[in-house]
Amino acid sequence: MSFTDKNVVITGGSTGIGFATAQAFINAGASVWITGRSADNLKKAAEKINSPKLKTVVSDTSNLAGIEVLEKAVAESGNKVDVLFLNAGIAVFAPIEFATEADFDAQFDTNVKGYFFTLQKFIPHLKDGASVVFTSSNAVHLSNINVGVYSATKSAVNTIAKIAANELAERKIRVNIVTPGPTETGVLAKVGMPKDVEKQVTEQIIASTAVKRMGQPEEIANTVLFLASDKADFITGNEFLVDGGMTNYATK
Template sequence: MNFNNKNVLITGGTTGIGLATAKAFIQQGAHVMITGKNVDNLQKAAAEINDIKLKTVVSDTANLTDIGTLEKTIVQSGKKLDVLFLNAGVSKFATIESTSVADFDLQFNINVKGLFFTLQKMIPHLQDGASVVFTSSATSTASHSQLSVYSATKSAIDTIARVAATELAERNIRVNIISPGPIDTPILGKAMSADEAKATQDFYKTGGLIPLKKIGTPEEVAEAVLFLSATTSSFITGASLSIDGGTALRR
């Protein structure tokens, strides 16, 4: 895959899947812009990638003003986007009974509202023939305990993506979804304690949930994003690609 001089925007690009995907695009010659709400994390990502083809932008996906600022940054660059990877997201583990209003709003504001309006603002700045990729989750069609709100946000993302694929087809803009299963990223550590995160990962590996008996890597997900963004997948739109080690087979 060759992305020489292609322009890529990745929301939530400072860690995990976003960071791995930024690295992969840059290795293939792309100019990449990543967003994050934490300045320190953006600086760490920039230092780790250490390439002049990377640009960082402070932007909180949950903040509509920040989304407007991101749009201005794109306009000021004078470049249209060839790839938009809508990856920013957050999860909170809680039963329905114990879910707080604050955690409900947090997940919907970032995962759904922020994603929707980022897409809305970026559509005029997409090249005809561009590719848009959404990060959903294997949980969007599952019913795992303590993930009711997170799963609901990912189901909403799937629907938004399919409608976008329909609406943008006339410009030959393809819109696809990646649905990762258990991936070794910092998201678990943010949603639970270190001991709980380790126990969860151990269960994934040995509890029969994943037929391949391993946790996926951000790099494996990144390769899928690049595939869906490349001309080799030019007849694929509105699709959801599971990257879950066979997790869906166990439902």
């Protein structure tokens, strides 16, 4: 797939799935903006990708001020956006009994408000025929413990994306959802889980997939590129599970 002369914006692009997707788009010829809250992480990402086609923007899309920083940076380039990948997200694991208001608000601000208002602000900057992709999670389809708030945010994301697909159809803008399952992004280490517990949890997760392994960020990126390409011109308002069969396997 070629994305030569295409302009791509990726929120949460300094690590994990966002980083892998940025790398894939650049390899396919696109010019890419990535955002992140950490200037240091963005610098490291830029050094790894090492391409003049990559631009970084320090932007916290959990609030409107941060979204406006990103919007201004893209608008000042004078380029319309061909692909918007709404990917920035956080997860805090806790049972409903012990979830805090702060953790609830942080997840909804980043995972829901951030997606909604980033899309809103970028609608005028999207080319007719552009592609928008939302990152969801297969947690939406499972009833696992400790992810009540996180799953609720991703359920909201799915609904917003499907409504956006209808609202933007007149401009031939397609909106789809990529739904990863367990992916090696280091999320368990980031939450400070002890190494022995992390190993045990990882083994349990792997056992719950049909393919008996974790996914790789590059595998999610491949799906995003397909959905953004002209090969997916007849696809909009749909969700694509990329979870190693976990959703169906887990319900057996």
